[in-house]
Amino acid sequence: MSQAEADRLLAIFLDSGAQRVEADILQPADTLLDLYGEDIRGRAYVTHDPLRGEMMLRPDFTVPVVQRHMAERAEPAQYTYAGPVFRAQEDDTGRPTEYMQVGFEVFDRAAPAGVEARVFALFHSILTPLGCTASLGDIGLVLAAIDGLSTTDARKAALKRHVWRPHRFADLLGRFSQPLKLPSKPLGGPHIGVRSGRDVAARHAMLEEEAKLPPLAAGEVEVFDRLLAINGAVPDALDELGLIANDFPALGAAVGKLSDRVAAIEAAGVDIARLKFAAAFGLTSMEYYDGFVFGFAQPNGDTVASGGRYDALTRVLGQGQDAPAVGGVIRPELTAALVAALAGDAA
Amino acid sequence: MIKLGVPSKGRLMGDTFTWFGKRGITLSKAGSDREYVGRVDGIDGVELVLLSAGEIPRELAAGRIHLGVTGTDMVHEKLSLWDRHVAPVVEMGFGNADLILAVPACWTDCTTLHDLDAVAARFRRDHGHRLRIATKYHRLTRAFLREFGLADYQLVDSQGATEGVVKNETAEAIADITSTGATLRANHLRILDDGLILQSQATVWRSLTAQGDVSELVDRLG
Numbered sequence: 001m002s003q004a005e006a007d008r009l010l011a012i013f014l015d016s017g018a019q020r021v022e023a024d025i026l027q028p029a030d031t032l033l034d035l036y037g038e039d040i041r042g043r044a045y046v047t048h049d050p051l052r053g054e055m056m057l058r059p060d061f062t063v064p065v066v067q068r069h070m071a072e073r074a075e076p077a078q079y080t081y082a083g084p085v086f087r088a089q090e091d092d093t094g095r096p097t098e099y100m101q102v103g104f105e106v107f108d109r110a111a112p113a114g115v116e117a118r119v120f121a122l123f124h125s126i127l128t129p130l131g132c133t134a135s136l137g138d139i140g141l142v143l144a145a146i147d148g149l150s151t152t153d154a155r156k157a158a159l160k161r162h163v164w165r166p167h168r169f170a171d172l173l174g175r176f177s178q179p180l181k182l183p184s185k186p187l188g189g190p191h192i193g194v195r196s197g198r199d200v201a202a203r204h205a206m207l208e209e210e211a212k213l214p215p216l217a218a219g220e221v222e223v224f225d226r227l228l229a230i231n232g233a234v235p236d237a238l239d240e241l242g243l244i245a246n247d248f249p250a251l252g253a254a255v256g257k258l259s260d261r262v263a264a265i266e267a268a269g270v271d272i273a274r275l276k277f278a279a280a281f282g283l284t285s286m287e288y289y290d291g292f293v294f295g296f297a298q299p300n301g302d303t304v305a306s307g308g309r310y311d312a313l314t315r316v317l318g319q320g321q322d323a324p325a326v327g328g329v330i331r332p333e334l335t336a337a338l339v340a341a342l343a344g345d346a347a
Numbered sequence: 348m349i350k351l352g353v354p355s356k357g358r359l360m361g362d363t364f365t366w367f368g369k370r371g372i373t374l375s376k377a378g379s380d381r382e383y384v385g386r387v388d389g390i391d392g393v394e395l396v397l398l399s400a401g402e403i404p405r406e407l408a409a410g411r412i413h414l415g416v417t418g419t420d421m422v423h424e425k426l427s428l429w430d431r432h433v434a435p436v437v438e439m440g441f442g443n444a445d446l447i448l449a450v451p452a453c454w455t456d457c458t459t460l461h462d463l464d465a466v467a468a469r470f471r472r473d474h475g476h477r478l479r480i481a482t483k484y485h486r487l488t489r490a491f492l493r494e495f496g497l498a499d500y501q502l503v504d505s506q507g508a509t510e511g512v513v514k515n516e517t518a519e520a521i522a523d524i525t526s527t528g529a530t531l532r533a534n535h536l537r538i539l540d541d542g543l544i545l546q547s548q549a550t551v552w553r554s555l556t557a558q559g560d561v562s563e564l565v566d567r568l569g
Contacts, residue, residue, distance in 0.1 A: 034477070038502055039493055041485075090427055090486070161468060161498060168464075168496025175461070183459075189452030189535040193513040195470060203456040203466065 002100055005336035006082040009102040009126065013080035016122055018104055021079045023064035025086075029054035031063060035316060036287060042090045045097075057086035061103050062313065066325065069107050070318045076108035082332070096333075104307075105327030107314075112324065113257065116292045116309060117264030119326045123296065123305055124270050126330065130338040132296040132304050133274075136234065137281025139163065139308075140254050140291040141241070145223050148250020151176065151216060154206075164287040166228075166280070177221050180211045223248045230279040234262055237277035261292060282306075288313035294328065298338060305330040348394050349559055352406055352415035355383050355397035359549060362441045363416050366549075370567050393564055401425065403552075408432035410556035414564065420446050420524060420547035424484050433552045437568050442549030444524040446484055448491075448542035451513050451520075452535045459540050460495050463520070467499040470519065481505035481518035484544070488522040491544045510534040 014020065026047070032040050045057040058064065061081050069077060082102040089095045104122065108115045124134060146159045155176055162168040185204075191197050226244050230237050238259060245251040266272045282293035286308060293308030307328020315322040353374060354360045364374045373388040374395055385395025396412055403417040404425040414436065422429050450457050457466050467478040478500045482488045485502055492500065503518050510530050512518040522544060525531055531538065551568060553561060 033501065037477070037498055038489055038500060041502075042489060042493070158465070158468070162496060165496040165498070171461075171496070185455045186458055186537060187452065188455045189537070191451075191453045192535050193451050193453075193519055194474065194516050195451070195454065195466070195519060197453070199469070199473065200454055200456050203469065207456060 002333040002336050005332040005339065006100050006102050009330055009332055009335070010080055010082045012122075012126060013102070013104045016078070016104070018078040018080035021065060021068060021081050023058060023061050023068075023081065023083070025058055025084075026055045027058045027064060028052065029056045031067075031317075032056055032059070035063065035313070043087055045086050045088050059087055060085050060329070061101060062105075062310070062327075063317065065103070065105055066314055066317050066323075069105075069323060069325075070314065070321060073321075073323070075323065076106070076110065078107075079103075079105045079327075100332045101329045102332055103327060103329040105325065107323045107325050109324050112291070112309070112326075113260040113264040115324070115326050116261050117268050119307065119328060120265055120292075120294055121268035121270055123294070123307065123328055123330070127296045127305055127335070130298075130304075130335055130342065132298050132338070133276070135276045135278060135281050135295050135297070137278055137283075137293040137295075137308075138254070138258050138291060139282060139286070139289055139293060140257065141227055141251065141279055142224070142283070143290060144251050144254035145227055145248070148223075148248060149216060149220050152210075152213065154210075155213075164283060166283050173216070173221060173224060177216045177218070179215055180213070182207060182211045220248070223251070227251075228280045230277065232277065234272045234275045234277045237279075238262065257291075282308065288316070292326070298334060302334065303331075304334045304338075349392055349414070349561055349564055350394050350396050350412040350557075351387070351564070352396045352398050352403045352412040352417075353385070354400040354403070354416060356399075359400055359416075359442055360397075362549065363439070366439050366441070372564075372567060390564060390567065404429070404433070407552055407554040408556065410554050410558070413554055413557045413559050413561050415552050415554070416549060417552065418442055418444065418547040419550055420444065420484065420487070420545055422550075422552060423545060424487050427486075432555055434555060436551040436553050436565055439549040439551065442547070444526045444547045446487060446522065446524055446544040446547060447531075447538045448480070448488070448522050448544060449520065449525075449531055449536040449538045452532075452537040454537075457539070458537075460492075460497060460542065463539060464495075464497050464499075467497065471499045477501040478520065479503045479518040480520045480522055481509050481512040482522035483507075483509070484522055484524075487544055491522075510536060 044059040047055050049055050065079055084098050085101050086098050106115055106119055142163055146156050159172055230240050241255045245255045262272055282289055286293055289308045289310045290312040291309035295303050296305040298304050309326045311324055314325050353363050367374050371389045375386045377384040377386045383397045385397050387393045387395045400417045401421055403415040404422045406412045407415045408426055426432050457463055470478045480500055481503050483506050505512055509521050509523045
């Protein structure tokens with residue numbers, strides 16, 4: 001049943017002009033570990049090849065598809081794929097460890113709002129007739145708020161590094177909001193290891209400089225609380241964002257991009273009043289997504305599809321090159337059940 | 348027959364035998380000292396199974412032994428969702444060991460996880476690879492660091508002599524078991540102020556999957 005559903009979805013994406021691509025199930029672990037860090041070991045199956053070293057059963061198609069695109073770099077390009085992905089479940093044995101994904105990825109330098117709206121509208125046309133509800137988010141808002149802080153580039157970089165770890169992000173923001181005290185130096189020891197004495201001295205010097213910095217202004221810190229609290233219908237969210245941008249003009253450009261995107265989505269025939277927007281959407285689960293993000297949930301709340309813009313990922317994988325990337329995936333096992341339930345209701 | 352799993356070697360075995368002895372249950376190795384067959388006196392219907400401390404969690408989870416003695420660290424490291432498979436019966440008051448995160452003492456700029464995170468970011472830029480933390484406790488260390496939100500690190504496997512990896516330049520930091528800290532100090536390492544991952548001690552565990560009535564034995568252990 002899910003294979004037939006995967007084929008149905010694949011046909012829709014092919015009709016939209018995508019080219020079908022395949023990806024190896026076994027992926028080199030190094031690339032995934034460098035991208036996602038050690039946490040991926042808890043989420044992916046790691047296996048060992050005597051010649052090729054550590055390999056992972058693909059946890060998704062994104063990395064191989066981006067790599068393939070970056071090698072050829074013919075733009076605009078649209079790809080679709082279908083096949084199983086594998087997710088180890090360390091803590092929750094109730095979730096599937098192997099399931100299908102059907103994806104659609106667009107690499108196009110045309111105006112971002114138009115490309116994003118086209119991808120979203122396509123997913124919307126597939127999923128809303130099945131009873132799924134859409135949520136939008138925009139990680140670009142948080143990034144813009146960081147850029148707008150009156151502080152050093154080093155502090156901005158430290159905050160951006162943890163945008164996808166909200167708990168650590170809040171901790172850093174809290175630290176930067178107070179006067180820093182230089183911690184007392186512990187007793188040292190003879191030099192051992194790869195990190196040199198000069199590296200240690202350099203960080204001491206940096207900490208001394210940092211201790212002289214004024215704390216972040218309370219008004220600027222508050223912007224993050226106001227921003228991340230936004231959760232409601234798209235038109236209301238836009239109103240609220242407009243108010244925040246009045247107080248904090250650095251957000252203006254990012255809010256403008258969001259308005260353009262919403263206008264483009266509306267022009268594509270989607271009723272935006274029925275869409276939800278949450279500024280925190282995707283922050284914990286969509287590392288490297290750095291702008292528009294979206295998800296579709298079935299009536300019981302499970303996520304059926306998700307996607308967005310992930311230019312940041314192409315920058316890391318492209319070693320200096322990047323590509324404008326927007327895409328998403330659908331889980332055909334879940335949509336198959338929704339299709340079957342609808343057919344049952346109709347009969 | 349109720350099967351009791353006990354570490355087969357060293358101080359942990361000796362202390363366990365003494366602990367049970369104080370409760371009127373005499374455990375001993377049958378035959379020669381090299382033989383891994385056990386003997387139980389002072390209670391009926393209990394069989395002694397001598398095992399490596401690291402295998403006891405797995406045997407408990409599989410229900411092949413009813414009760415077992417091993418450290419909290421072993422159970423938490425080896426069993427995913429450990430509390431679905433085993434339950435602690437009584438803490439035995441010995442085998443105390445802390446799983447900790449330690450860095451070179453010469454890193455005088457690094458006393459907390461927050462520091463380590465900043466060091467890791469810079470280290471990756473300067474050295475082209477993620478900061479390496481050597482351990483044999485992969486799951487516990489990873490869960491602890493995920494909870495905190497450390498980025499730009501990698502775990503490297505070290506099954507023994509972990510305190511020496513920094514000097515040997517195969518890792519920058521370690522996550523390992525310590526009781527007094529003497530070995531850490533001798534190897535010029537320092538525990539991070541907030542680097543306590545888990546406090547462990549020898550504990551009697553009960554299998555939640557094994558069939559059989561363990562109440563008589565458990566009553567004697569209180």
